[in-house]
Amino acid sequence: MPHCHTTLQSLRQLGFRITPQREMIIETLAHSDTHLSAEEIHQRLQPRSKTINLATVYRTLDLLVEQGYATRLIGKDGKFLYATRQHSRHLHLVCRKCGRTYPAEYEGLQPFLEHLKKTYGFQVEVEHLTFSGLCPDCSQSNLVTS
Amino acid sequence: MPHCHTTLQSLRQLGFRITPQREMIIETLAHSDTHLSAEEIHQRLQPRSKTINLATVYRTLDLLVEQGYATRLIGKDGKFLYATRQHSRHLHLVCRKCGRTYPAEYEGLQPFLEHLKKTYGFQVEVEHLTFSGLCPDCSQSNLVTS
DNA sequence: GCTGTTATTGCAAATATTTGCAACGATATT
DNA sequence: AATATCGTTGCAAATATTTGCAATAACAGC
Ligand SMILES: [Mn+2]
Ligand SMILES: [Mn+2]
Ligand SMILES: [Zn+2]
Ligand SMILES: [Zn+2]
Numbered sequence: 461m462p463h464c465h466t467t468l469q470s471l472r473q474l475g476f477r478i479t480p481q482r483e484m485i486i487e488t489l490a491h492s493d494t495h496l497s498a499e500e501i502h503q504r505l506q507p508r509s510k511t512i513n514l515a516t517v518y519r520t521l522d523l524l525v526e527q528g529y530a531t532r533l534i535g536k537d538g539k540f541l542y543a544t545r546q547h548s549r550h551l552h553l554v555c556r557k558c559g560r561t562y563p564a565e566y567e568g569l570q571p572f573l574e575h576l577k578k579t580y581g582f583q584v585e586v587e588h589l590t591f592s593g594l595c596p597d598c599s600q601s602n603l604v605t606s
Numbered sequence: 607m608p609h610c611h612t613t614l615q616s617l618r619q620l621g622f623r624i625t626p627q628r629e630m631i632i633e634t635l636a637h638s639d640t641h642l643s644a645e646e647i648h649q650r651l652q653p654r655s656k657t658i659n660l661a662t663v664y665r666t667l668d669l670l671v672e673q674g675y676a677t678r679l680i681g682k683d684g685k686f687l688y689a690t691r692q693h694s695r696h697l698h699l700v701c702r703k704c705g706r707t708y709p710a711e712y713e714g715l716q717p718f719l720e721h722l723k724k725t726y727g728f729q730v731e732v733e734h735l736t737f738s739g740l741c742p743d744c745s746q747s748n749l750v751t752s
Numbered sequence: 753g754c755t756g757t758t759a760t761t762g763c764a765a766a767t768a769t770t771t772g773c774a775a776c777g778a779t780a781t782t
Numbered sequence: 783a784a785t786a787t788c789g790t791t792g793c794a795a796a797t798a799t800t801t802g803c804a805a806t807a808a809c810a811g812c
Pocket of ligand 3: 555556557558559560594595596597598599
């Protein structure tokens, strides 16, 4: 069963209704191999549905994030982007200076996340963790005199 | 020398101009003990300056984040909030379900950040790191059937 | 202190995201 | 299959954030 169907079933079990709009949005996001903005999802749905509204896309994405089926991150241009949990897992290292994003492995992070779980009872979800800082290129030219 | 002056001097050395607007915005943010939104900063400046524009506040905050003097995070209601680097350092554990933020220590994270530095040359800035996941309360009621 | 250069501002318009509400339709019940 | 319930949608309006541009003013050089 493809993951978008799994998500739909889970949502139904949680008491949410499965509308054609939600089906299309989830399917589009799950089948994309890149992060998508609400606007992009909306445009990709135009051929299939003339009437689907952008607000519905936003609301569905909010629901998915809230329920843990998608993650939201801030794109290079400052707009929100979304991806499903099936999106390959990696850290996002985002340079505050040039805005570029570098993917990175997060395995070494596990011990610390377990520590957080034990100490605070908080379960961090590693999909799409984002760290902000300075990339190699920008580190050289920028020494902050604290 | 108060930290807001340090920031102003650093910005000047980087070639940015020190305008009264920037002074007021930086001072307001640096002296606040909580995260502030652009709108809140703008309102707090009204008594001092009738004409300061909200767009200027946004632009100045962008500059501060870009240059590493402030951090931007997403507040409980989804709006952006800002804080200076002088803001006490801590992790933000943000629950995706209820939206609450739990402060946490980040010391145990250092080894992993050094690993990132060695491996990718990326210098993560720990001020205001944000982890998303499920808080203790919401963990119980929400089991995602993957 | 005056002058020139050019980064920064205010304003208005553009864009991005959220929200109220009445109509609609998914689901459970019969 | 028809009905009732109530979560969801479309639409329009509200709000949040960004951007273009001409006028302004910071600051370096004289
Ligand atoms: Mn990614
Ligand atoms: Mn904080
Ligand atoms: Zn960079
Ligand atoms: Zn919670």
